Amino acid sequence: MEIALDQQSERFLYHQVVDLICDMQQKGTLRPGDRIPSLRQLAERLDISVPTVKQGYLELERLGLVEARPKSGYFLCASQARMNTPRKPKQTTYAVPVGRQEMIEQVHANVHQRSALPLAICNPVSALPPHKALARNMRRVISLAGEQALGYGPLNGFLPLRRQLAFRYLDMGVMMDPEQLVITNGAQEALTIALMLLAKPGDVIAVESPCYFGILELIEGLGMLVYEIPVCPDDGLTADDVQRALDSQPVDAQPIKACIFSTSITNPLGAKLQEENKKAIVELLESRDIGLIEDDVYGDLYFGESRGLPAQLYSQKGLVITCSSFSKTAAPSHRIGWLLSPRFAPQAARLKRALSCTSSLLNQWTMSEYMASGEYERYVRQLREVLKLNMQRMKAKVEAAFPKETRVSSPHGGAVLWLELSRKVNGAQLFQQALEQGISVMPGTLFSASDKYRHCIRLSYGVSWTLDVEKGIERLSLLARS
Ligand SMILES: Cc1ncc(COP(=O)(O)O)c(C=O)c1O
Structure with a gap:
């Protein structure tokens, strides 16, 4: 198979390594459990440096697609937990008054705390401040x-x-x-x-x-x-x-x-x-x-x-x-x-x-x-790349940490993930508990005039990606489980 990277592309080379392995998986060239090319092999084949391939493989590990086995190399994960997308609710037949102002005020009063991990407000440019x-x-x-x-x-x-x-x-x-x-x-x-x-x-x-x-x-x-x-x-x-x-x-x-x-x-x-x-x-x-x-x-x-x-x-x-x-x-x-x-x-x-x-x-x-x-124009092109990567990282983290009955959106753009949790979870309570742990999320109730999304939350990946974000998602998943 002819494989090559586009050296002129604005997409980072290590992103292209990620794309390449994902593409090989989608086409069935690589199957779950298969060993993927070694760092040196792929670097030589693509005419790029070993650290660049390594960066790509680390990203694939972060995305939950690849695992490193000591002294054996890198393998495509045998089971990749994939969650379903949220359900489409039933159509209602009557128009209703809204009545969400007070709740929105309360949420806003809390989510702007500077010390909290900001997963509530959708501010995509935070991922790559211009x-x-x-x-x-x-x-x-x-x-x-x-x-x-x-x-x-x-x-x-x-x-x-x-x-x-x-x-x-x-x-x-x-x-x-x-x-x-x-x-x-x-x-x-x-x-x-x-x-x-x-x-x-x-x-x-x-x-x-x-x-x-x-x-x-x-x-x-x-x-x-x-x-x-x-x-x-x-x-x-x-x-x-x-x-x-x-x-x-x-x-x-x-x-x-x-x-x-x-x-x-x-x-x-x-x-x-x-x-x-x-x-x-x-x-x-x-x-x-x-x-x-x-x-x-x-x-x-x-x-x-x-x-x-x-x-x-x-x-x-x-x-x-x-x-x-x-x-x-x-x-x-x-x-x-x-x-x-x-x-x-x-x-x-x-x-x-x-x-x-x-x-x-x-x-x-x-x-x-x-x-x-x-x-x-140049900036927006880069921002799209960063947001797409953040989305994949956040989704992988959610899929690895949250209970398996959770449903998660597969965004085609933007900067937020929508999570539908078990119906036993009250998103408003989760919002309060998360705030107490220094994490701000948007409770689903705000997104409808009725209560149909009270077990949902919205998370923003318009953030600069750090270990704190990953740990925050893990803490959030523990709250959702409890
Ligand atoms: C879907 C949607 N429309 C409109 C707005 C408002 O945008 P602006 O901040 O430019 O007033 C937002 C802001 O979050 C939004 O998410």
Whole structure:
């Protein structure tokens, strides 16, 4: 068999060694229990150093795929504990009020403790902090623009940044005018504006389930009702699911007014929406004049071959409003997000002005320089690699340590794992006990307006990977067992 590594690739050579052994296993060239090539053999064959192969083999050991036997070499593990993916819950038929604000407040008050192992908050850039590059770009902006960079900017956003975003959308096939973009304070403000544009208090909003709790809190804050559509842990939402949800509402029920769906990578499941489903969902919703707010904050953090395309691409009637931000790929503290809508941009700009006037000009300017230099694209490519590796490490650790009836997601991107524990486990209690042991996790209850995920937790692998993380997961598994 012809084997070679790509010396020009941005993927580290030792990662490529990991890929190679995994590939040989998947193709059946290597079977469980087989001895894998020795360090020296593989190094010679691939024309790389022995320490590089060793680093790859150590990573394979960490992933639970390979074991080292003293004086015998490395072997493919005979049994690799693989857990099932979480179950898809049943569709409910009624919309309900949310009522999660108080609980979210309590959780937030605790999870930001600096001393705790931060597995609760999803902050992907923590895995590879870009602060030095951002600081350099920010200093450059201040030295070039002086006090202008510290003043108020244009109300709908800094034009060079809107242009950079328009170029990126063009790469994804979406032709747009920068005037159709409004810069916001993070994706959360974009979602707020979109929801205020499409619905009013008392209206029913369909969301995927489990759903990012910030969206549930927003729906609650605006006095709307939520209708949860269960998501398949792998493929995300399907057009059939949405059709069934629309058709299964009782005749006396209030109709769905708008939907908020993650159209690339979902949080917390890390599911990836299939393009044909995405297109069919847009067509279905537009045929019934239902607006779709697409939340695309994790779109760039995919682990597969290519990025999911924005649902905006498939819109014929302009009822899709795209919301996203740089919070997951640059700096959440910058609070730079955007809303894209060829149809609603002027109204969105008015609402933005009324809500918060404008977003930080210095941060917008910094981001536009960072993008224009090409650094942003390079960084996001590296971040994806690091997150994918962290995901594999965390998943391997969970599979080795947690009780075998645990179900764990197989994310296609993003920075979180979703664990479905035994129904006897109360995720809220586990959250408290874990905090007492210096570990913060997100209790599953926050991800639905009902109690259906009370035995679930969400863990973030958007962290710098250390022994402490591995030990933390082990401690957590002991709590789950007890
Ligand atoms: C799915 C999802 N949407 C929106 C947001 C809000 O993003 P931002 O921090 O840019 O407001 C988050 C943040 O965690 C998220 O996970």
